[in-house]
Amino acid sequence: MAWFKKVRKPIESPSDKPSRVPEGLWVKCPSCAEILYNKDLVASLNVCTKCAHHFRVGATERLRMLFDKAWEEYDEGLQSTDPLKFIDTKPYRKRLDASIAATGLNDAVICATGHINGIETSVASMEYGFIGGSMGVVVGEKITRAIERAIDRRLPVVIVSSSGGARMMEGALSLMQMAKISAALARLDRAKLPYISVLTDPTTGGVTASFAMLGDVIIAEPKALIGFAGPRVIEQTIRQKLPEGFQRSEFLLERGMIDLIVDRREMKDAVARVLRFGTPAREARAAAVAAASIAAAAALPVSVAELAPPKP
């Protein structure tokens, strides 16, 4: 019965041996397991060349994909003061500093103006790598300023969301940023300026329940997780597993919650087409208003006289 005692030698884990391939040269697609050459992956905007899996990309990368060339960044110096002096298992200040060092950003959003296929646009791009892209006072303030800047300069707005929601470490201050940004969007809306919301993986919580769902047009990347409550929270509530694909872009499209699903490689052109829909008429109107006001100013004494009721 010797074969009973035979203990099979465990298969050696490959991580035991030091790899001779430099770190980051090859990337394995988490969806189709294809081994991708990193340069090819970058060239295809971090979309798997085999199965079109969309890798997460950073905020700067995103701006590079959207803008024609250089852009002007605003408010990059804004930094949270840790208003609640929040400490959980480690101080929030430490988490902030670690994220600042890791991303080179001061918080989870970059706001900039630049041209998208020739159309000047105010863009906010969120950075998931900064404390899960969470929205605290700085994200709230920067996005609000980006919208107000658009109203002042009559520009359209594009916000690319990638966020776990409101930032717990700034408590209700974070919550109120939902109201603050939505208030600015109300003014943008009444100023008849277009707002395109681009949803990327993941967009959840307070970000979804405020500006992310307020776009005149809402465009999502394929298979992005988009929802209010996180899947785990829902599973705890209903005590059962969620069906495959629940809260993914395709599900939202089917339920009528978003307008379009667009592959990242087509995103810029799709955004530009919607911007163009919102732009020419607007410019014509603005031009008409300006022309009318100049005419009115020039002709003021005359028109006042003319406005007087005709004598019987």
Add this chain to the structure above:
Amino acid sequence: MPELLEFEEPVGVLLKEIEALSMLPKTPERERSIESLRRRADEIRGEIYATLTPWQRVLVARHPNRPNTLDYVERLFTNFDELHGDRRFADDHAIVTGIAEYKGQAVAIVGHQKGRDTKQKIFRNFGYARPEGYRKALRVLQFAQKFSRPVVVFIDTPAAYPGMESEERGVAEAIAVNLREMMMIEVPIVVIVCGEGGSGGALGIAIGDRVLMQEFSVYSVIPPEGCAAILWRDANRKVEAADALKITATDMLALGLIDGIIPEPSGGAHNDYDAATALVDQALSQALADMAPLTGEERLEARYMKFRRMGEEGTAFTDTAAAPEA
């Protein structure tokens, strides 16, 4: 005997004693000792409530006997007609809306409703509103705007309902649209947080010219248990989370996120409905009087600026790029 919270134990001991004494035949001497015990109980209760921790306030805010929207509606308003349904899908029982009169003035009312006994709680979905609730609320707000009637909002919800149908029908969109549209409703909106202000589920109907919190209510970006589960990886650290999140009325006022605090009777609103109602009444009539002389446009501007200033430069954040130059 009223339902007591764990930290009210010393009061409970006295109340039990009073109960035991009142079972016995009445004598003037017993009457006197009952009276003195009652005074002692009130005193101790007052002391306990003067120094509640944030977590204890969460428990008070969630107290099953705490007066809720319909309790206040019944005591403060006359001729209340509840209005139902969002005209799209259903009537959400976790948010109550309606029209009524307040001191002879027509007003609209919107408020969360949690339910008290098990049957009611299930009917009200424990105060967890679905998308329909937010859409119904907006419908009633727009109705009020059409006829220039002020709106009174009561907030008392653990959160928006985190269930499948909520997601399918777009609870995030429903809340988001309310945030945007409530900024543009020209009539006065007075918001009173009377229990739990549970994150987006609360905020979705809590945009107003005056946002007031009752003394022992709480307002939070996430329930302390949820925050503890995520950041501490242990839901039992809720006491610390409640402390860290700055959820009390005093904290919220200090952070500039609410406009005022409505005091509560000693021992909390659930201990004396009439006294609690009188204090809400006073605050509400003051708020409505403050709002009345303004034009719609002025109100909207002030409302915008109020929320615009939440999280200000210098306190909540600084501009590191704008370092003073030599």
